[in-house]
Amino acid sequence: MPVSSFRSARWLLPWLAVASAQAQSQPQEVEPVTLKPVVVTATRTERDIDEAPVRTEVVTREEIENTNARTLKQALENVPGLQLREVLGKSGYELSLQGLSADQVLVLIDGLPITASTSSTVDLSQYLLDEVERVEVVKGASSAQYGSSAMGGVVNVITRRQAAGFGGTASVDAGSYGSQNDSGRSLNANNRNARFSLGGGGEKWRMSVSGERLDNAGFGINPSSYPRQGDANLRQQFAARGEWMPSKDGRAWLEASHYSEDDTQRYNLFVPPNQVPQRKLESITRDRVSGGVDWRFANGMRAQVKGVNERYDSHSPGYSNEVLATDRRSSQRMQHLSTQLELPAWGRQLWMVGTDWHHETLSQTSNGSSELGTLGNAKRTNAEVFVQNDIILNDAWEVLFGLRGQNDSDFGSHWAPKVSVRANLLNGAEWKGVFRASLGQGYRVPNLKERHYLFDHSALGYKVVGNPNLKPESSTSLQLGATFKRGSRLTIDVNGFYNRVRDLIQTDEANTSVVDGITQYTYANIARARTSGLDTNLVWRANSVLSLNAAHTYTSTRNETTGQELTRRPQQIVRLGADWRVQPNTMLGLRVRHQSSELVDTATRARSPGWTTLDFSLNHRIGREVTLFFGINNITNRQRDFVNTNDFGPIAGRYIYLGARFAFGNAIK
Numbered sequence: 077m078p079v080s081s082f083r084s085a086r087w088l089l090p091w092l093a094v095a096s097a098q099a100q101s102q103p104q105e106v107e108p109v110t111l112k113p114v115v116v117t118a119t120r121t122e123r124d125i126d127e128a129p130v131r132t133e134v135v136t137r138e139e140i141e142n143t144n145a146r147t148l149k150q151a152l153e154n155v156p157g158l159q160l161r162e163v164l165g166k167s168g169y170e171l172s173l174q175g176l177s178a179d180q181v182l183v184l185i186d187g188l189p190i191t192a193s194t195s196s197t198v199d200l201s202q203y204l205l206d207e208v209e210r211v212e213v214v215k216g217a218s219s220a221q222y223g224s225s226a227m228g229g230v231v232n233v234i235t236r237r238q239a240a241g242f243g244g245t246a247s248v249d250a251g252s253y254g255s256q257n258d259s260g261r262s263l264n265a266n267n268r269n270a271r272f273s274l275g276g277g278g279e280k281w282r283m284s285v286s287g288e289r290l291d292n293a294g295f296g297i298n299p300s301s302y303p304r305q306g307d308a309n310l311r312q313q314f315a316a317r318g319e320w321m322p323s324k325d326g327r328a329w330l331e332a333s334h335y336s337e338d339d340t341q342r343y344n345l346f347v348p349p350n351q352v353p354q355r356k357l358e359s360i361t362r363d364r365v366s367g368g369v370d371w372r373f374a375n376g377m378r379a380q381v382k383g384v385n386e387r388y389d390s391h392s393p394g395y396s397n398e399v400l401a402t403d404r405r406s407s408q409r410m411q412h413l414s415t416q417l418e419l420p421a422w423g424r425q426l427w428m429v430g431t432d433w434h435h436e437t438l439s440q441t442s443n444g445s446s447e448l449g450t451l452g453n454a455k456r457t458n459a460e461v462f463v464q465n466d467i468i469l470n471d472a473w474e475v476l477f478g479l480r481g482q483n484d485s486d487f488g489s490h491w492a493p494k495v496s497v498r499a500n501l502l503n504g505a506e507w508k509g510v511f512r513a514s515l516g517q518g519y520r521v522p523n524l525k526e527r528h529y530l531f532d533h534s535a536l537g538y539k540v541v542g543n544p545n546l547k548p549e550s551s552t553s554l555q556l557g558a559t560f561k562r563g564s565r566l567t568i569d570v571n572g573f574y575n576r577v578r579d580l581i582q583t584d585e586a587n588t589s590v591v592d593g594i595t596q597y598t599y600a601n602i603a604r605a606r607t608s609g610l611d612t613n614l615v616w617r618a619n620s621v622l623s624l625n626a627a628h629t630y631t632s633t634r635n636e637t638t639g640q641e642l643t644r645r646p647q648q649i650v651r652l653g654a655d656w657r658v659q660p661n662t663m664l665g666l667r668v669r670h671q672s673s674e675l676v677d678t679a680t681r682a683r684s685p686g687w688t689t690l691d692f693s694l695n696h697r698i699g700r701e702v703t704l705f706f707g708i709n710n711i712t713n714r715q716r717d718f719v720n721t722n723d724f725g726p727i728a729g730r731y732i733y734l735g736a737r738f739a740f741g742n743a744i745k
Contacts, residue, residue, distance in 0.1 A: 116187070117212040117232040119466065119476065120221055120428065121378075121418060129466070129476045129498035131512050131557055131571060135211040137236075142655060142665050143693055144249070144705050144735070146269055146290060147311075148233065149200035151211055154667050156613050156627030156651050158213070160200070161644065161724065164540070166358070167307035167339055168199030173215050174573050175607030175633045175645045176228030177582065180520055180549070182218070184232045188366055189225075189434070191388040191410045192525075202335060202362070204288040204313045206245075206271045209236040215611075216573060217518035217553030220478035220494035223432055223460050227518030227551050228575075235331075238284045238319060242276030243742035249705070249735020253295040256729055258308065260299035267292045267733070276742065280321050287314045294340065295728065297718060302342060302353050305718055306728055309339040326371035335362040345396070355395040363387045376420035383413040404447075406440045426466040433459050438524040447530040454528045457485040458521075474498045484521050487548050492517045502560070510559045518551035518575075526581055526599045540583060543599045551577040557611070569613040580605040582642075604636035607645070620657070627651040640678050644724070646686070648672035661697040666690070676722045684724040687714050700744050703737040 114122050118130035125132055135151050145151040149169040152158055159172040170178035183190055183198040193199035211233050218226040250265035257266040268291045275284025294308030315333035337360040344351040368382025387409055394402040416430035438454045440447045448454050462480040469475060476496040483489045494516030502509030528542040557571030580602040589596045609631035617623045629649040633642040652668035672686040693707040709731040716725035739745070 113210065115212050116234070117184075117214050117230055119464070120187070120416060120430075126510065126559075126561075127498075129474050129496045129512065130214060130514060131555070131559075131569075133213040133215075135213070137209055140205055140208065141703075141737075142663060142695060143667060143691070144695075144707055144733070145205060146288075147201045147205065148203040148208075148211070151205060151208070152200065152213075152231070153669065154651055154653060155213055157215070157609075157611050157629030157631075157649055159646065159649060159671070162727070163193060163197055163199050166193065166199065167309060167341065168193060168201040170197040171200060171231070172645070173213075173229040174575055174609065175631045175642065176575060176577070179523065179526070179581070180225070180228035180518070182222055182226040182230045184222075184230065186235055186366070186382075187232060188382060188384040188414065189410065189412055190364075191362065191386045191408055191436075192523075193360075193388075193390075197525075202311070202337060202360070203233065204271070204290065204311065204335075206247075206273055206286045206288050206313075207235045207284075207315060207317075209234050215571075216514060216555040217492075217494065217516040217551055217575070219492040219518045219520075220462065220480045220516055221464070223434075223462075223480055223482060223492075224458065224484070224520045225523075227520045227549060227553075227577075235317075238275045238277065238282040238317070239742045240276070240278060240282065241742040243740055243744065244272065244274040245737065245739045245743045246270075246272045247735060247737040249733050251731055251733030253306070253729060253731055256295040256297060256299065256306075258293040258295060258299060258304065266295065267731075269735070273743070275317075277319075282319045282321075283317065285314075285316045288312065294342075297715075303344050304340075304342040307339050307341050309337060311335070311337045325373070326369070328367070328369045330367040331365070333362075333364045335364075336360065352397050355398070356392060357394075358390060358392045360388070360390050362389075378418040380416040381414070384411070386410045402442060403444075404440065404442045406438070408436065408438050410434075410436045424468040426468075428464040428466075429462070431459070431461050433457075436524065438528065440529065442530075448528045454524045455485070456521075456524060459483050472500045472503075478516070482519065487521045490519050490548070490550075492519045501558075506562055508561045512555070512557050512559075512571075514553070514555040516553050518553055518577075519548065520550075521548045522546035522581060522599075539594055540597045540599075546581055546599055547579045547601050549577060549579050549581055549601075551575050565617045567613075567615040569611065571611040572609070573611070574608040575606060577602075577605045577607070579603065602635055602637060605634065605642060606636060607631060607633045607642070622657075623655045625651075625653045635678075638678070641675050643675050643678060644684075646672045646674040648686075663695045665693040665695075667693075674724070676724070682722040684722055687716075687725040688712070689714050689726055701739055703739075704735075705737065706734050708732050 113125045113134050115125050115128055115132045115134060116122055118128040118132045133155060135155060140151050149160060152171060160169045163170050171181055172178055173181050178197045190198055193202060213231050215229045218230045222230055248270045251267045252262060252264060253266055254262045257264050271288035273284060273286035277283055290311040292309050294304045295306035296304045313335045315331060317331040319327055319329045321327040339358040341356040343354050345354050364386045366384040370380045372378045390406040392404045393400060413433045419427040435457045446452055460480055460482045464478045467475045478494040480492045496514040499511045501511050526542055526546055527544045530541055554574040560568045581599055583597050583599060609629060611629050613627040615625045631645060631647055633645045635642060650670035654666040656664045658664055668690050670688040673683045676682045676684050690711040691709045692711055695703055695705045697703045710726060710729060713730040714726055715729040716723040716727060
């Protein structure tokens with residue numbers, strides 16, 4: 077990244093110098109003991125993160141609280157190499173990994189899928205974090221473990237298990253966009269957030285309830301005018317969970333949650349000679365019920381059964397000059413059932429077999445008429461079976477084989493294999509090194525949105541129409557990497573990736589048509605495409621008060637038919653972070669995010685400019701129960717040029733917030 081990108085952050089150097097001096101001046105201390113996270117996403121069973129044969133990155137609860145993240149989107153902002161971008165036609169955010177799109181990354185809650193906001197892409201802003209313990213990220217094809225939609229990787233949100241006893245947490249905060257506040261008054265509390273959780277029980281029964289409310293009034297670069305660059309939205313989430321643990325070997329759980337969102341977009345449409353005010357509303361509800369049983373037997377066998385039923389409804393009326401112009405309704409239903417059987421160890425082999433069944437439906441109407449043609453409702457069902465064998469060859473080498481077969485109601489059968497290797501190649505007194513390699517096939521059938529959905533943004537001059545003739549995507553994914561550690565103070569990760577995709581699905585910009593002045597896009601398959609690159613990540617724990625990290629991702633993409641790079645894939649992504657415990661109860665945090673320019677249009681070669689943002693946070697604990705926090709997001713106020721339609725930089729400018737957290741009982745750490 078060019079040095080000039082950090083000129084606005086020069087004030088930071090004295091701060092880091094003081095922190096480094098404090099670190100160096102600390103007396104000799106015992107090597108800090110750090111508990112290694114246990115992850116489940118890599119192999120679908122619990123593994124120490126250092127021993128997992130598939131590389132897994134973790135966003136811990138500590139990181140979530142230190143950065144005061146409120147949504148899944150905010151929790152993922154500092155994951156190396158992960159690109160966040162706006163969902164088409166909405167105010168939410170989706171993610172991209174290794175140059176592959178959000179449609180190719182599977183998002184799970186405790187291993188179960190979550191309904192996408194548009195029957196394709198999960199809106200990361202629609203999942204709130206009060207009950208989240210950690211977030212696990214696996215990059216690269218994971219179809220052998222998780223099936224279709226995991227072609228580019230997996231993001232698995234792990235919720236917290238309720239502890240025995242009784243306790244709870246509560247949190248409130250408020251923030252301001254300064255002069256861009258909806259009210260135009262800088263000192264107003266433009267955003268107001270509140271959350272709570274209560275839970276407890278004994279050795280066999282435990283229950284918990286939680287709730288969260290995020291009220292954002294929106295913002296505008298000129299609040300005295302009608303348009304708003306930042307949508308106003310009210311998001312609420314409530315959940316209740318019960319667990320039964322008849323013995324130490326088994327448990328059953330049931331959880332129900334309700335999410336609602338009311339979003340308002342305000343913009344002008346130029347109808348010569350006037351600017352006509354437009355207003356689009358969207359009311360969303362998501363009702364989710366999930367549950368499962370997890371049982372371990374005396375002979376070492378373990379059986380799991382879990383499932384989810386989810387309903388996602390959206391109502392989007394659009395107004396032109398306060399006259400109703402469109403009235404769109406969308407309804408989605410999703411049912412998923414998963415079984416998993418871990419067999420007793422056989423020699424050095426650990427076998428696992430399982431099944432997945434998935435069914436989803438989509439209906440959409442505009443002004444009372446179906447927009448899915450003669451289908452009325454679009455439906456999709458698939459049944460899958462998988463087998464996995466983890467072979468511990470010796471103390472140094474481990475090989476993981478996986479194979480999944482899928483039968484889709486519309487596209488028939490397909491098999492996706494994967495093999496992963498892990499080796500301890502360096503095991504010295506000071507340095508330890510682990511090598512990992514994975515070769516797998518990804519596979520994804522076109523989803524209901526890409527085949528049938530209509531994104532009608534005629535007010536903005538375009539439509540995106542589904543293509544029922546799309547073919548499934550497939551890929552070959554190679555991941556090579558090594559992790560080097562010196563004690564618990566220094567960790568260096570280097571990981572290369574290569575993804576070769578066949579029949580890649582994306583919006584066809586070369587074959588657009590204009591109907592009644594509206595540009596009409598559709599989806600098309602790209603015969604051959606590839607993405608490749610290198611992830612590097614360094615974490616240095618100088619001592620008990622100072623921790624620094626730096627990560628860089630280089631990504632190269634190419635449409636191998638045309639020889640051009642793929643759109644909306646930046647070559648360079650940089651993440652920098654620092655956590656400094658200036659006092660035993662006071663933590664200062666800094667997060668820097670940089671993204672290079674990205675191609676927007678293959679025909680005009682237009683590019684979105686690169687950008688850099690800087691976030692600051694302060695958490696101060698009072699006693700054991702209360703934590704006060706303060707922060708400034710986007711300190712340098714880097715904001716996109718809203719006049720330039722090719723600028724996809726940050727939407728929100730500088731944001732200042734203040735809040736407090738309270739914990740009692742078994743929730744106190």
